[in-house]
Every structure is written in structure tokens, then in C-alpha cells.
Amino acid sequence: MPLPFGFKLKRTRRYTVSSKSCLVTRIQLLNGEFVEFTLSVESTGQECLEAVAQRLELREITYFSLWYFNKQNQQRWVDLEKVLKKQLDKHGQEPTVYFGVLFYIPSVNQLQQEITRYQYYLQLKKDVLEGKISCSLDQAIRLASLAVQADFGDFNRYDSQDFLQKFALFPIDWIQDERVLEEATQKVALRYQSLRGLPASDAEMLYMQEVEKMEGYGQESYQAKDSTGTDATLGSCLDGIVVKYKNGRPPLLFRWDEINNMTHNRSFFALELTNREESVQYQTEDMETSKYVCRMCLARLKFYKINKSNNLYMNTQNGFYYHSQTSLDRFPMEYGSGGRLRNGSVYSAHSTSSLTNPQHYLQPSPMSSNPSITSDITRPDFVPSHRHSVH
Known part of the structure; x- marks a missing residue:
């Protein structure tokens, strides 16, 4: 039925806010499903992550985070401490945010x-x-x-x-x-x-x-040049910071225990090592990239140091990678x-340590000063009924 007086409804984008103080955020889960949350325009990435965790009945939130595609179509992890909308408005290619594993573990x-x-x-x-x-x-x-x-x-x-x-x-x-x-x-x-x-x-x-x-398990890589101008792939992995060369040179590994700090200056990313007076520098694409690489590598260093004192890294003397072609056999x-x-x-689906060690679930995310979500689900093995839906 035509609208009276020639009145036309204005077409609006799917993600427009319902009011100036609210933001509808669209998030793709790892099973391919899209979910939407109505958040405040001032909501941080951490608050959005907690909303996702609550939807999934997920208590071990520490390993997960949110990411988006930037305007150069590169994957970028959300800074959980900062307002989500500002990050997407400034850097995002689209309003969609993706849920995934940020911190991989040895076992x-x-x-x-x-x-x-x-x-x-x-x-x-x-x-x-x-x-x-x-x-x-x-x-x-x-x-x-x-x-x-x-x-x-x-x-x-x-x-x-x-x-x-x-x-x-x-x-x-x-x-x-x-x-x-x-x-x-x-x-x-x-x-x-x-x-x-x-x-x-x-x-x-x-x-x-x-x-x-x-x-490649648990690695995230960035393109860079070393101090001689040679192209290299700079990556964080479970062992530390790994530098791989395309020209056949053997890779370098700076273990987390050897790294005191990491800094960025303009387009340069620097590693401050315990056994060297001078820092090791790598040049990234631009200042924004070096800042991002530094933030992510520092987060992984912090995650390592937080979890070094528990069983998470107990068998790491010889490194994490065992390149077996027949390990399943x-x-x-x-x-x-x-x-x-x-x-x-x-x-152990009903591990007693998960019940007697609540800080395993509640420890702060290495990228945020806010505590992770707490849930009223008491069974550590609780699984929603749609667990194996295929998309």
C-alpha cells in the first residue's frame, strides 16, 4: 500500500544507532554466526568482549579478544581498554567486529x-x-x-x-x-x-x-626491514619474537625471557634485550604499524610473564614446536x-583445578586493566545446545 501524501521512508544502514547514546555492534563468532549487541557509544572493547563471553557462556575469557579489518584490509586486534566505536570510526574498514583467539597456549x-x-x-x-x-x-x-x-x-x-x-x-x-x-x-x-x-x-x-x-601455530606476523634494510617477517610466537628472512638466512628467535622491554619510535620497533646494551631495531611500514606491533608484542610478553609461574609454560625448555609429520599416528x-x-x-572435563582456582577464569586480560567477565555458570564443562551447529 503506498504511503499517503507521497511520504517516503528513508533507507538507513543496518548498523545505524538507535539513539545518540547507543551503538548496535555486529560481531561474527568463530562458527560463522553473526550476533548483535546494543552498547553505549562509550563502551570499551573489554565491555564488548564480556558481552560476547556472556552470550557464549564462556568463562575462560583470557585467551580471546576482538578484531576488525582496518582501512588497508589488514587484521587488527581491538585495544580492549579504549572505546570501541572510536577505534572502528578511525581505523575500521567496516562496522563488523570478529571474535577469536588472541593468546595461544603451548598445550x-x-x-x-x-x-x-x-x-x-x-x-x-x-x-x-x-x-x-x-x-x-x-x-x-x-x-x-x-x-x-x-x-x-x-x-x-x-x-x-x-x-x-x-x-x-x-x-x-x-x-x-x-x-x-x-x-x-x-x-x-x-x-x-x-x-x-x-x-x-x-x-x-x-x-x-x-x-x-x-x-605457524600461535604466530602472528608483520612485514619489516632489519637494520641492514633486508626484508624480513617479524612475528610473535609462543617462544618469543621470531624474525624470518626470505633470502635463505636462518631465522632469529628472541625468547620472552631475553626481552626486557619493547618500544616504538616513528616507524621503528625496538627490542630491549637483557644480554645486549643496544636495542635491536626493525622498521615497519609506518608509525601506526610500529605502534600496533609494539602493543601486540607487549601484550604477549605480559601474557607469558603472567602465566610463567603456573603450569601453562612448564615444558618449554626446548621450545614449543615439534615438527612431526606423524604425531597423530x-x-x-x-x-x-x-x-x-x-x-x-x-x-579432564570436570577438572577440580578449574573450581578451586577461580583466578584462572578471573585474571585480567593482558590487554586490559579491567577484570574479565564472571559468570553464574558453575559447571566448567557447560555447553550450549547449539554447540555443533554447522554454518
Whole structure:
């Protein structure tokens, strides 16, 4: 029905605020779902993160944060201490914010809450499919079969392997040859059949235990030049700050224990080391980038120092990375009654430490002075009913 007097409704953007004091924030979760929150225009990134955690029933918030695409289409983590709207208005390409894992840990066995493990699994699967983690063809097949078991449950012979071709099993643009792709998909289907009876949570854990040993796990990289002007990739990893060269020079690793401080000046990012009088400098793209790299690396240094005194970093003398091509093969795929792994539970879903050590959940985020969210959910293994919805 036409509106009277030629009156026309003005089309508005989806994310316009309902009032000057409110902001509707759209956030994409790790399962692909979009959720919206109505926040104050003065809300910080931390307050937005806490709203997401409350929606997910997530108590171990320490490992997670929010990110956005900047105007150069680069991923940038939100500064949790600052007003979210100002950051998006100044730097954001779009109003959408993304939820994800910021602080990776040496062993996924340390994750105590079931929903934490599920979110962590979704992040690692995303990292693998986006090509951020290097893997061989055999590893990719093993990971894909575990992901299918985790996401879809037991193999149904009536499904055959046809349905597998509709889903992303391997890293983007990784397999160009159609014949190789078909053979790899057939191998995934066969391995998937062999996983019948494996609970989704165990499939996810085996997936994560494989990925945590692979190159690229937990790394975030930035382009830079060293003091000689040589192109390098500057990255933070679980061990410290790693510098990789394209010209064949061996990589450098500055361990967290060797780093006193990190600073930025104009486009330069500097490491102050315990065993050197002079700092080690790297030049980034511009002043904004050096400031960002410094903030993120300092956050990871702080996270390391906070967690160094507990069990999170107890087995790190030889580094975190064990580049095994067959590490999953060392886990016998044998199950006892109820589908549990015969060598005992891979993790303790009802870990007593999660109940007797509340600071594990409530410790402040290394990027914020505000305490993390507290939840009235008392069971550490509580999982929402839509846990394995596939998007």
C-alpha cells in the first residue's frame, strides 16, 4: 500500500544507532554466526568482549579478544581498554567486529571449560583452512577427517563421500589439481569411517593436539626491514619474537625471557634485550604499524610473564614446536567403553583445578586493566545446545 501524501521512508544502514547514546555492534563468532549487541557509544572493547563471553557462556575469557579489518584490509586486534566505536570510526574498514583467539597456549590440555575447547578448536580449524599453519598432505587429510567427525558425528554409509565435496576440507588454494583433490577427499572419507564412535569433543581435542605441534601455530606476523634494510617477517610466537628472512638466512628467535622491554619510535620497533646494551631495531611500514606491533608484542610478553609461574609454560625448555609429520599416528585410535580413549581421558572435563582456582577464569586480560567477565555458570564443562551447529 503506498504511503499517503507521497511520504517516503528513508533507507538507513543496518548498523545505524538507535539513539545518540547507543551503538548496535555486529560481531561474527568463530562458527560463522553473526550476533548483535546494543552498547553505549562509550563502551570499551573489554565491555564488548564480556558481552560476547556472556552470550557464549564462556568463562575462560583470557585467551580471546576482538578484531576488525582496518582501512588497508589488514587484521587488527581491538585495544580492549579504549572505546570501541572510536577505534572502528578511525581505523575500521567496516562496522563488523570478529571474535577469536588472541593468546595461544603451548598445550590445549590446559583449557578447562568445554566451551573454551570448542571455541579454540574452531579457531585452529580456521587457521588451518586459511593457510596460516603449514601442513603436509597427510596431516591435512588427518585433520580434515577429525574435523568432519567433530562437526557431523558418525559416518553414515548412505552419505557416501559426496557430501564431503561441499565443505572446505583443505587450506584455501592449496590443492589446484582436481585429481589430487579427489584422491585426498577419498582418503578423508575412509579415515572418517574409521573414526566411528569417537565423541565430538575427543575428535576436537585430537585435532588441536595435532595442530599445536605444527609450524605457524600461535604466530602472528608483520612485514619489516632489519637494520641492514633486508626484508624480513617479524612475528610473535609462543617462544618469543621470531624474525624470518626470505633470502635463505636462518631465522632469529628472541625468547620472552631475553626481552626486557619493547618500544616504538616513528616507524621503528625496538627490542630491549637483557644480554645486549643496544636495542635491536626493525622498521615497519609506518608509525601506526610500529605502534600496533609494539602493543601486540607487549601484550604477549605480559601474557607469558603472567602465566610463567603456573603450569601453562612448564615444558618449554626446548621450545614449543615439534615438527612431526606423524604425531597423530603415535596416538593409537583405540577406544574403550563409551567411546573414550583407552589410555584415559585426553582431558579432564570436570577438572577440580578449574573450581578451586577461580583466578584462572578471573585474571585480567593482558590487554586490559579491567577484570574479565564472571559468570553464574558453575559447571566448567557447560555447553550450549547449539554447540555443533554447522554454518
